[in-house]
Amino acid sequence: MALLQISEPGLSAAPHQHRLAVGIDLGTTNSLVATVRSGSAACLPDEAGRALLPSVVHYAADGAVTVGYPAQARQNQDPANTVVSVKRFMGRGLHDVADAATPYRFVDEPGMLKLVTAAGVKSPVAVSADILRTLKTRAEQSLGGELVGAVITVPAYFDDAQRQATKDAAALAGLNVLRLLNEPTAAAIAYGLDNAAEGVYVVYDLGGGTFDVSVLELSRGVFEVRATSGDSRLGGDDFDHRLYCWMLEQADLRNLGARDTRLLLTRAREAKETLSEHDVTQITAKLSDGTVIDLELTAETFQQITAHLVQKTIVPLRRALRDARLTPEQVKGVVMVGGATRMPHVRRAVAELFGRPPLTNLDPDKVVALGAAMQADVLAGNKGDDDWLLLDVIPLSLGLETMGGLVEKIIPRNSTIPTARAQEFTTFKDGQSAMAIHVLQGERELVSDCRSLARFELRGIPPMVAGAARIRVTFQVDADGLLSVSATEQSTGVAASVAVKPSYGLSDDEIARMLSESMTHAGDDLLARKLAEARVEAESLVDATSAALDSDGDLLDHAERAAVDAQVAAVRTAMAGDDADRIRQQAEALNQATQVFAARRMDRAVSRGLTGHKIEEL
Amino acid sequence: MTFDFAASHFDLFEQPARFAIDARALDARYRALQAQYHPDRYASAGDAEKRLALQIATRVNEAYQILKSPLARGRYLLTLAGVDTQEETNTAMPMDFLMGQMEWREQIAEARASGNVERLEALNTELRGEIGDLEAELGDLLDADRLAEAAVAVRKLRFLEKLDQEIGDAIEAALF
Incomplete structure (x- = not known):
């Protein structure tokens, strides 16, 4: 018989109370929520007993939001308002997704695109928040209380903008984020603890839209990531898309509408899944114009037409091993994660490289959520002294732009986090009062080949001779893998500093303002700054418009073109004047005048994505 | 949480300030320090404690990287001895x-x-x-x-x- 615990009057048993914390796998295709109860991790199912929540959100004209299976059921009827694979858009601009076949209408915003739906314009952060909110509600109902916090997983290869977007989505959903955890690391926790694994393991994580590979060293109670690599734009979706293109070729179809495209992509996914178990499958579909498609697809053909995608995963795999200074022979086991690793030819390719079959004895859909739940339990403070230590790394180098458009690396990839590095700068000219700083992430030498995280200007540097000012810029990467940059002017003895989080949410101007506000003394000429900002904004709008006219000017007829040109001229005239409000008004008018043009360009980009991409991928 | 930010990397890792280093002891001390100060240990703590843990764990990582690499360790020993290695300025080589x-x-x-x-x-x-x-x-x-x-x-x-x-x-x- 168990002894009853009686606490002293006035003392509650609260310190021993279990704090409710969950792990959430926010996936491209499916999302899950898991928790640790009585010492073991389990996924929390919905009322129908299903653990997976399809990462699909439907927005109706009356503003109603549906998430998961009911939303998925609508995607064939209403593809434009049913958002799937939103993870691919997190922290991404329009130029990043121009080649993807999607039925959506996008609007470009600084740093991140937005989607136009029947219920209004939605940012990928808001769509992800709708998914997270559904999981939060599921967890709170099933656990019977409010959550203390959550660990949210992200692909290890996510860059700073994608991580920041994920964290913002969680905040928007009302979740307290205990940690952003890399997906392969989460899988390693679940696998390692269950199997008491020791030694070097590789996690091969091919999800719906992202690919990660991490090399970890597991030793008693420590999970140390030695190197990570990947491709944040490669996943099971690409196999579906390749199969969809094959179907178009076989059935001699072109220029399908959004609904037919969605239908065939669904059939492609079903066929892919069937071929993981069978040697041959039949694909049948009836298109909106009555055309019937009936195709036979063998596993062999499927493997042939997607072999290049499997090959694309081998490159990051080799790079991660090289970075960890290891050969395939030194690896003790390869853990397969993500639904796409069910494909037999994926498993075969990995087996070939390592000379032994990969480890597939865990559910590739659930292992990430389970590992996240275990980590959430630790971070919430539920474990005692027997918990473990997790040492993770940043996936991509961080650097600064230097002379000639080159990138100087400040923090190299695979540095253990948290980490910080400081760099000192000085002025180039006598009396120089401003300095431009451009923060980049990536491995390439040229600025244009790396991702721009933030671009800001230090203003209000006291006038001095060249080389006398000392400005120290510090990069700090925290345990979530998120970067903050702080700048301190040290030469005058009065150090000023400010932390700047490069984020899509903050425009470059806002970042510049935050910095300049800390650098310059009070009583600055606000009007002058407002004017300068209005001019910069108008200038970039005019530049963007000219570039668009150069590439796609043929989309406008003479009258339409003349109207746009006239408005561009009006903006220029306003810019020559000193009225900031007038500049903004004219810029806004130019925005309005180019809306039809922007929509046509979007249609063109989408149809290019649908038709123009096949030859390269063959 | 107390931590001496002024301590040398060698003192932090309880190693004598010389080039030869006990790699096994270095690794063990690293893990002990991270087990104590890693931000994961303070995930449910207040903002001030979180920030301090971040700074300490950052310092521990920096010190570990320096002590582990022979070149960085040598350079650090020279810095401690007040010798400028002049890597950016002195290009006169044999x-x-x-x-x-x-x-x-x-x-x-x-x-x-x-x-x-x-x-x-x-x-x-x-x-x-x-x-x-x-x-x-x-x-x-x-x-x-x-x-x-x-x-x-x-x-x-x-x-x-x-x-x-x-x-x-x-x-x-x-x-x-």
Whole structure:
């Protein structure tokens, strides 16, 4: 018989109370929520007993939001308002997704695109928040209380903008984020603890839209990531898309509408899944114009037409091993994660490289959520002294732009986090009062080949001779893998500093303002700054418009073109004047005048994505 | 949470301030420090404690990286002794070293141009051997307190590390 615990009057048993914390796998295709109860991790199912929540959100004209299976059921009827694979858009601009076949209408915003739906314009952060909110509600109902916090997983290869977007989505959903955890690391926790694994393991994580590979060293109670690599734009979706293109070729179809495209992509996914178990499958579909498609697809053909995608995963795999200074022979086991690793030819390719079959004895859909739940339990403070230590790394180098458009690396990839590095700068000219700083992430030498995280200007540097000012810029990467940059002017003895989080949410101007506000003394000429900002904004709008006219000017007829040109001229005239409000008004008018043009360009980009991409991928 | 940010990396890792290092003890101390200060330990703590944990864990990582790498460790010992290694400013190197550098560069460029990965790997192995020898020499010089010569060795190593990086980039370019 168990002894009853009686606490002293006035003392509650609260310190021993279990704090409710969950792990959430926010996936491209499916999302899950898991928790640790009585010492073991389990996924929390919905009322129908299903653990997976399809990462699909439907927005109706009356503003109603549906998430998961009911939303998925609508995607064939209403593809434009049913958002799937939103993870691919997190922290991404329009130029990043121009080649993807999607039925959506996008609007470009600084740093991140937005989607136009029947219920209004939605940012990928808001769509992800709708998914997270559904999981939060599921967890709170099933656990019977409010959550203390959550660990949210992200692909290890996510860059700073994608991580920041994920964290913002969680905040928007009302979740307290205990940690952003890399997906392969989460899988390693679940696998390692269950199997008491020791030694070097590789996690091969091919999800719906992202690919990660991490090399970890597991030793008693420590999970140390030695190197990570990947491709944040490669996943099971690409196999579906390749199969969809094959179907178009076989059935001699072109220029399908959004609904037919969605239908065939669904059939492609079903066929892919069937071929993981069978040697041959039949694909049948009836298109909106009555055309019937009936195709036979063998596993062999499927493997042939997607072999290049499997090959694309081998490159990051080799790079991660090289970075960890290891050969395939030194690896003790390869853990397969993500639904796409069910494909037999994926498993075969990995087996070939390592000379032994990969480890597939865990559910590739659930292992990430389970590992996240275990980590959430630790971070919430539920474990005692027997918990473990997790040492993770940043996936991509961080650097600064230097002379000639080159990138100087400040923090190299695979540095253990948290980490910080400081760099000192000085002025180039006598009396120089401003300095431009451009923060980049990536491995390439040229600025244009790396991702721009933030671009800001230090203003209000006291006038001095060249080389006398000392400005120290510090990069700090925290345990979530998120970067903050702080700048301190040290030469005058009065150090000023400010932390700047490069984020899509903050425009470059806002970042510049935050910095300049800390650098310059009070009583600055606000009007002058407002004017300068209005001019910069108008200038970039005019530049963007000219570039668009150069590439796609043929989309406008003479009258339409003349109207746009006239408005561009009006903006220029306003810019020559000193009225900031007038500049903004004219810029806004130019925005309005180019809306039809922007929509046509979007249609063109989408149809290019649908038709123009096949030859390269063959 | 108390932590002495003024302590040297050697003191933090409880190692004598010299070139020769006990790698096993270094790793063990690293894990003990991270187990104590890693931000994961303070995930449910207040903002001030979180920030402090972040700063301490950052410092521990920095110190570990420096002590683990022979070149960074040598440079750090020289800094502690007040010797400037002048890596950015002093480019005057012995003639025979510069000749050797040119030879290396020619060989790497040749292998890179022909996409010969095996040759690049062989060059890498050879270079790592040379780096190992020079690191041992740096250790001897530091232990013998011949600091000016040690600073020259640090500058030479800096050149060799750059070559190592170049070979790595060439291999990646050829493979991928």
